[in-house]
Amino acid sequence: MEQLTDKFGRQITYLRLAVTDRCNLRCQYCMPAHGIDIVDREELLTYKEMYRITRVLSELGVNKVRLTGGEPFVRKNFIDFLEMLSFNDKLEEINITTNGALISKNIKKLEKLKINSVNLSIDSLSKENFANITRRDVFDEVFETLEVLERSSIKLKLNTVVQSGINTHEIVDFIELTKNKDIAVRFIEEMPFNGTGKRDVYELWNFTKIFEEIKVNYTNVEPLKSPKSSTSHNFKISGYKGTFGIIPAYTRTICNDCNRIRITATGMFKNCLFDEGVFNVRDFLRNGASDDELKALFLSIVKEKPENGFIAEANRKNNKGISESMSTIGG
Ligand code: SAM
Numbered sequence: 519m520e521q522l523t524d525k526f527g528r529q530i531t532y533l534r535l536a537v538t539d540r541c542n543l544r545c546q547y548c549m550p551a552h553g554i555d556i557v558d559r560e561e562l563l564t565y566k567e568m569y570r571i572t573r574v575l576s577e578l579g580v581n582k583v584r585l586t587g588g589e590p591f592v593r594k595n596f597i598d599f600l601e602m603l604s605f606n607d608k609l610e611e612i613n614i615t616t617n618g619a620l621i622s623k624n625i626k627k628l629e630k631l632k633i634n635s636v637n638l639s640i641d642s643l644s645k646e647n648f649a650n651i652t653r654r655d656v657f658d659e660v661f662e663t664l665e666v667l668e669r670s671s672i673k674l675k676l677n678t679v680v681q682s683g684i685n686t687h688e689i690v691d692f693i694e695l696t697k698n699k700d701i702a703v704r705f706i707e708e709m710p711f712n713g714t715g716k717r718d719v720y721e722l723w724n725f726t727k728i729f730e731e732i733k734v735n736y737t738n739v740e741p742l743k744s745p746k747s748s749t750s751h752n753f754k755i756s757g758y759k760g761t762f763g764i765i766p767a768y769t770r771t772i773c774n775d776c777n778r779i780r781i782t783a784t785g786m787f788k789n790c791l792f793d794e795g796v797f798n799v800r801d802f803l804r805n806g807a808s809d810d811e812l813k814a815l816f817l818s819i820v821k822e823k824p825e826n827g828f829i830a831e832a833n834r835k836n837n838k839g840i841s842e843s844m845s846t847i848g849g
């Protein structure tokens with residue numbers, strides 16, 4: 519069977535699937551305080567449709583899937599969907615990105631389903647600052663999830679969006695968390711996907727600045743080898759149990775080895791985080807497409823994957839710039 523390969527020879531093996539556009543938090547860098555305009559329920563892919571898309575993609579070489587959103591755990595019966603997916607033996611990894619506010623009691627079930635890793639989003643270790651960033655008072659629940667996950671068999675990565683003047687003073691606190699905990703903290707460059715089209719950044723915290731801040735505070739930073747398609751450059755402090763990484767999400771120096779595609783909660787296929795969506799798979803399915811037609815579609819649209827995120831952004835037809843929320847794209 520032909521495999522998904524783009525015209526630059528990059529093999530596509532990783533699907534990021536947004537299971538909903540709804541969320542229980544209102545992170546400042548992701549959406550406005552009043553939330554985003556969510557779509558009608560019928561516009562969301564059903565679990566059956568998501569299962570079918572994933573199965574067909576797995577026959578074309580996709581062997582990892584990350585479930586994201588919105589907040590995946592706010593969608594009813596999400597755990598049953600995970601169970602459905604776990605029956606697909608072509609998938610080597612099922613991963614989840616979550617804000618962790620609803621799931622500390624569900625970790626045993628996730629272990630049973632052999633979920634490979636959870637990326638837990640946490641942008642502050644202070645209850646007050648966490649509430650300021652997420653506009654919700656759920657720090658204790660999220661931190662409990664962190665601790666339960668850390669004791670579980672599931673690999674734990676923390677996603678921390680570095681926001682100028684808001685949590686940059688906590689970078690060292692996050693690194694200190696890796697001293698005795700076997701976790702990977704990943705600092706993410708903030709991107710303009712905040713659902714407002716506006717972005718007031720008082721100082722640019724890019725990869726270089728984040729790394730400099732760390733090097734000023736530590737003399738013993740060791741670089742680590744990362745898998746080819748890794749989105750983060752990884753390091754550890756000598757003698758610390760865990761690791762840390764920096765994800766150049768906005769400066770986009772990682773595109774050469776990209777192996778990812780995305781499907782949004784409404785079934786929009788995206789070759790790149792920065793494109794505006796290239797094809798609505800949901801409509802194609804609902805118009806009666808066969809598996810062979812779906813395969814032919816995926817093989818051909820992947821050929822259009824842009825070389826990097828800058829080209830994807832420049833190719834947008836809507837020239838008003840990026841205004842969508844990460845919650846509708848599936849981060
Ligand atoms: N609700 C879940 C969560 O927060 O983990 C999953 C969806 S969220 C959109 C996925 C990831 O995107 C999170 O780690 C979040 O921090 C990140 N994210 C959201 N908006 C972002 C932005 N403007 N720049 C960088 N990362 C962002």
Ligand code: SF4
Pocket residue numbers: 541542543544545548549587588589617639844845
């Ligand atoms: Fe919700 Fe995740 Fe966006 Fe925060 S980052 S508002 S938790 S979707």
